[in-house]
Amino acid sequence: MTDLLRPVHLAGTGAALPGEPIGNAAVEALVGPLPPEILDGLQVRTRHWIIDPATGEHRDSNSGLAHRAVCQALERAGVDAADVDLVVTATASPDYLLPPMATFLADRLGLRECATLEVRSGCAGFVEALDVARLYLERGLKRTAVVVGSETISPLLVPLFVGKDPQRIRMRDRMNPYNFGDGAGAVVLTAGQPGEAGGISGSALACVGGGRAPGMQLFGAGGTHAPLHQQLAAKLPQELRVDLVESGKHTPHVIAEGLRATLAAGGVAAEAVDLCVLPEGNAGYLTGELAAAGALTPEWLAVQPKIFENLALVGATGSAAVPLALDHAWVTGAVARDDVVALLAIETSKWKYGGTVLKWTA
Template sequence: MSQTTDRHVSVLATGAHLPGDPIDNATLARLAGPLPDDVLEGIQVRRRHWIADPETGEHRTSTSRMATAAARQALRRAGVGADEVDLIVMSTASPDQPLPVAATRVQEQLGLDSCAVIEVRAGCVGAVQAFDIARRLLADGTHRTALVIGAESVSPLLVPFYLGQDPDRVRMRDRLTVHTFGDGAGAAVLRAGEEGSAAGRPRPAFATRSMGGARKPGMLIAGGGTDAPLAEQQRRKRLMDIRIDIPGTATFGPRVFVDGIHDLLRRSGLELADIDACVLPEGNAEYFSSEYGTAGLSAEDQRTLGKTIVENLADVGATGSAAVPLALDAGWTGGRIRPDDTVLLLAIEASRYLYAGLTLTWEVPAPTP
């Protein structure tokens, strides 16, 4: 029996979509109460975009429509027609409805009668997991052209923290949650080429793990599930709620990152010095990066890593499944990620302290404006 050779998989283009106008910290301070300057500096979010109108809570778009907008931009930049897509892999923790999955809404909005669809229900790590699922299905010849999408709508959970309340009475931990998160979608077009076309390039490596099996969740979104009868859920203060273990995420999150990057480098055979761009959406946030040493990253490795981090947290906030694809798009379109760069995608998720990482070689120049 002859050995099957994987086909080379290329990223042809990325796309992004952010809903509405940017919402600055002054607007949220007026609505939900201010945060101390040192806390704002620590989270480093200056603006974000929401599907919910911050003044009224009215929804102006949806997760699937954002995903479709990002996908269309990626397809346009790639010069690929929607009818050429035979696989959509999407990640979100905030679908339009539990069923049908949001990826089929994207399929519908792109006008695709028939298409393979896979949806990953996750937060930050999901888009990287989706990326690798698509890459493998293209590499083994199952499909040829894929859309990978990460999309998230967190703002519907945030507005109830303050809407109709005196801003001075909003709890400080709730203000921190409101200021931290944003909505958005990012997408990438992947295509399989011929066998052997990746000669001389390192093979992609993938690593993922949940490190929180024995810990309480770092983030919990309660409501709308089957943890309790619906009538009981409706008696809660909020039908859906987002709860964050702030001390836990600040102290254990960096350890998850350090374990993740060491795992991925070990699997890939690369050193940190070999990485040209590390797409790590929260990599420069002070509350996170200040704990790298305690988590086991040497001072030398911290300096090396600091030169490679690609992120856009200040402009979009923490965006869950959209975080890595949004940062990847910003890095590529801004010229930070260039042809022949060795790129490391790394996502950290607080829910059960997960990481997911993928290495790849970038091939396409930045799009013309």
């Protein structure tokens, strides 16, 4: 970092989860049971949904969750919403295809004029959005930014079970309701003065899926990949497809490459990291996949004891996973001032990773 660039500090975090936690017993009543070994492998005990599980009606919205997470982050940071001059959001499940959700969020914050950007992505989206905001603040183009990862995946699950006999639902269709949850996480970033120490030290972003089919794909939902009348005639108007076999094979290599690139971009050794936020990083199946792929690298072995995530409590939440875990780490005291924190998100949709290293300043 040169003297002309401003350090970017994380000033506060916030989170929003809709409704009360939904346990596995409640999901079993909706879609039927999973074999115990599969349920243990998922490791999700509770999740939150914006939908009413009995009717499928919406009780919240993506932009509503994002707004509540941002308001909490601003309050904790001691920053007034009027001081925000950049809003960057990441989501794969926006309220509408257009306008971007970031514009609705700025409106909810009472900002008549504000720069807004949106990253359409899943798990890696928040880290990508964070890096976009960092670049604006670092160069002095903006002063205060809010960055949000927010997902409402539960509406995509409704056609699988509402009005259906749980025992007649196929086993492969039961996986997603057990696995996915809704939620939003947010951070407030502020630009310091040139020459100040601390802040975000580097980021690494890459799509490494060239020549490889997506491991996760959302069909329908008004996309333009096929004629709309064909989409409407499909068995499910929206379908989230996850290739578990390919995920198990390829994810370890993406993690190893992403971790190595993130540490290099941040200029830190793995041993110097105090906390590594990696969604699903503590799942037993992941270590098994890494071992099977020969990807238990020295970097991984060094950071593994420091991995923090909250998958069991909130489920897989896409763009919201990293900021929800980061907020949980702060609230529970798992991270302290001046800690070196590495964020790493892996996305199977088209095999992406996003990583950031920062010194904790909140």
